[in-house]
Amino acid sequence: MKVTIVAGARPNFIKVSPIIKAIQSAQRKQKLISFRLVHTGQHYDKKMSSDFFDQLGIPHPNINLGCGGGSQAEQGAAIMVGFEKELIDNRPDVVLVVGDVTSTMACTITAKKLCIDVAHVEAGIRSGDMTMPEEINRIVTDSICDHFFTTTETANKHLQKSGIDDSKIHLVGNTMIDTLHQNLSKIKKPDLWDKHQLNKKQYFLATIHRPSNVDNPEKLNSILSAIKASSLNFPIVFPVHPRTRQIIDRFKINMENILMIEPQSYLEFIFLIQYSKGVITDSGGITEEATILDVPCLTLRNSTERPETVSLGTNELIGDNLSKMKYCIERIIAGNWKRGRVPPFWDGKSSERIIDTLTLIYANLSAKTEPNHNVSS
Known part of the structure; x- marks a missing residue:
């Protein structure tokens, strides 16, 4: 299975770091999975430097599309043009997008127009505030992607309400919390x-x-x-x-x-x-x-x-x-503030669940598409 992982802003890299580590762990177990990391360049941050990648243990991106600056429309258009070329040159089995930034939506649209599956990590979250650009990005992404990895039951309910089949929704937890556990x-x-x-x-x-x-x-x-x-x-x-x-x-x-x-x-x-x-x-x-x-x-x-x-x-x-x-x-x-409780599945193992689920899905798909040489004539 070939996975293209998209990140465009600092929070995206925090979320994909443990996913990359989960893929590397699967590779050590001889699972047939590879990845390319695409940085859209949506945010330029001097802290998004070699130190940042080294801190989180993220390999440097295979490509940086360099799509920073401009209005949201200009940025989204540039990302789509650059990502289309990337996908044509390096076609994966699935594109994995995270969060709700412009890159998430733009790369989802681009992949689906090329008939490539998309998996959305942090799917189904909703603020109910349509003045937030992020809310538009979430809704558009979830309306056309193929696999939905959610952080909570509340996110599951949002997706179910919009008509998503339960078989495509996977409650895995929060990859940002995986990163926190790994680096605390x-x-x-x-x-x-x-x-x-x-x-x-x-x-x-x-x-x-x-x-x-x-x-x-x-x-x-x-x-x-x-x-x-x-x-x-x-x-x-x-x-x-x-x-x-x-x-x-x-x-x-x-x-x-x-x-x-x-x-x-x-x-x-x-x-x-x-x-x-x-x-x-x-x-x-x-x-x-x-x-x-x-x-x-x-x-x-x-x-x-x-x-x-x-x-x-x-x-x-x-x-x-x-x-x-x-x-x-x-x-x-x-000292009179409420004490917090940890939401279910926010246990530092969300990324493992994502990769286990994806490898199972695509192994089953591969088995269904392989020719059966044992069928008698």
Whole structure:
């Protein structure tokens, strides 16, 4: 079985890392499986360098399509053109896409137009917010792909409701949590830790990057002001996303008492999550990591495609109700936050389940298509 694995943004590489390791493990067991790793180039991040690949144990991509920049439409079109050539030159049995970025949708469409099967890892998650580009990507991808690997029963229900046959839906868990399990013993104290005299459980970690929160400078300023006013003099460590920094710099937003730092590599960032007093974010993936690490988490969104981080985990939605932030942070500081529970199948073995399932599916397909030489005439 030949698998083409697609990744286009930093979270994608975190999700495909354990899948690649599961394939390599299958190869050591003499299973007939190979892969090509395609980087669409959707996100350019200087932290997405050799250090990043080395940290996660990811082989360097077989090809980088170099499709960064431009509008979503321009980027999607460039990815489709580049990926079509890649598939024609190196046709796989199945394309494996992860998550919900532009690359996920664009590569799914391209593969299906070439009559190549697509497997979607993290299928079926829904926020219900059609203003999110990611929600469009999820819906389009799931409407045409062939195999659905899900993180929760809730995702299964979304797919079933849309008419997907149960035989195509596979509850495997969360590959991002596989990566967390595989690297937790390797996390690294960032250089900034000693420089800024940070202490464990004595700071809050903030990440803000979604257009709905940062593109309006007044709203971004209100969010940052609310964080500062609510933190009771706890330091705020803020790895700044490039789009967020552009707004801050352009509109000269007051960042006094907030420690702005560069985006961190994976091992350093997980260190910052684990030893924070709490996390304030608008990222979906970080809410999952905070749940596993039992770190209190506040999400600056009105809905989430990961409801299990709220119902089972350590996450609470703040949305646009910034007055709620002070109350929540006071609870965190007082030690009165809820304890999280680990969702089912988030046990670090999701990638093994994915590869075991794919190899079984394609072994059966191969057996059905092989000519039967024992049929008597």
